[in-house]
Amino acid sequence: MSKGERWHALLEMLAAEGRLDVEETAAALDVSSATIRRDLDELAEQRMLVRTRGGAVAHGVSYELPLRYKSSRHATEKQRIAAAAVELVGDGDVVGLNGGTTTTEVARALSLRAAGGRRGAPATDGTAPVFTVVTNALNIAGELAVRPQVKLVVTGGVARPQTYELVGPLTAGVLNEVVLDVAVLGVDGLDPRLGVMTRQEDEASISRLFAERAQRVVVVTDSSKLGKRAFARICGLDAVDVVVTDSAAPADLVARLDGIGIKVVTV
Structure with a gap:
């Protein structure tokens, strides 16, 4: 180990x-x-x-706020997906994270890498952050606020207690003032024709802003969400650069994504 x-x-x-x-x-x-x-x-x-x-x-x-997420389904797959997603992030990058169980695992993996817990990663003395993370998720902010290796930017906004996400004009106001190297988005559905989706329209509009402000967009989702639809559309697949998912992803859908220029990473 x-x-x-x-x-x-x-x-x-x-x-x-x-x-x-x-x-x-x-x-x-x-x-x-x-x-x-x-x-x-x-x-x-x-x-x-x-x-x-x-x-x-x-x-x-x-670890208090995130305990609500501990009973999430596909936990092992989400940890592997998070580890693979972090490999796509460069040291010094500004990373946007929306809320969700998979992006919470991405935040934890970023923390470990920033602290030198990943083999080959540079340890830090805490004087210079390894990453800047911009998030609208209160639970992610709660984990990263005590990490001196990560510069944390929290959007502000109105909290949704069901998902810990901040939404509304205050959230959008902050996102409109920042530039991201990469946005890592958790989603509730990915449809080859309609794009990526989530259940709540106010969360979808904020996730769309994350995508618009980023140079690269990485969607992290377990395979149960692939080919599925949800109520509110975040963005089309033309805005997505990479999809990181587990090895149970349908081969035909993976091939279809690859055919339109989206890199698919399966773990």
């Missing part, structure tokens, strides 16, 4: 349990206690948890 994989596993266990014991965690991950102590020390230095005698506890708000 690589360092990045251990860090991801540790944070997932911490989110589920609220605290970690060094000896129990070492046994669960089949590594030495010394390795777990070093990992916890490094994660504490990055303000991703709080060290205690013999273990660690969650760092304030950083």
Whole structure:
């Protein structure tokens, strides 16, 4: 198990349990206690948890809001999709993230990479952010606010309690003033003719703005959303550069997307 994989596993266990014991965690991950102590020390230095005698506890708000998402379907696929999406982001990029379970995993993967948890990624002393993240999702903001390696911009707006997303004119006002290198969008449907969609029209209009302000648009979705429709259209497929999904994606749809110039990454 690589360092990045251990860090991801540790944070997932911490989110589920609220605290970690060094000896129990070492046994669960089949590594030495010394390795777990070093990992916890490094994660504490990055303000991703709080060290205690013999273990660690969650760092304030950083795992409170996102717990609502822990029961989401296709969780393993979404983590793999997020890891692949982060590989498409360059150091120093300005990244837009809308709300959703998959983009929440993207935010976590970005945090790990910025903190040096990914093999080969440069560690940082916290003085210079590795990424700038612009988001309208309160839960993503809650996770990234304590990450010194990430410059966080939150749009403002009216909160939708069902999805933690900020919407409305205040949200649009901020997005109209920024330029993104890449927008990573979670969606509720992707139809070859109609494009990408979500369930709520106010969220769709904000996601459309993310796409318009970005140089590249990456759609992250598990295969259950492919070929499906939802109520509100975000944008057409001509605005999408990459789709990252899981290996159960229908081959005919993948071929169709590839035929119109959209890169499809399956994991």
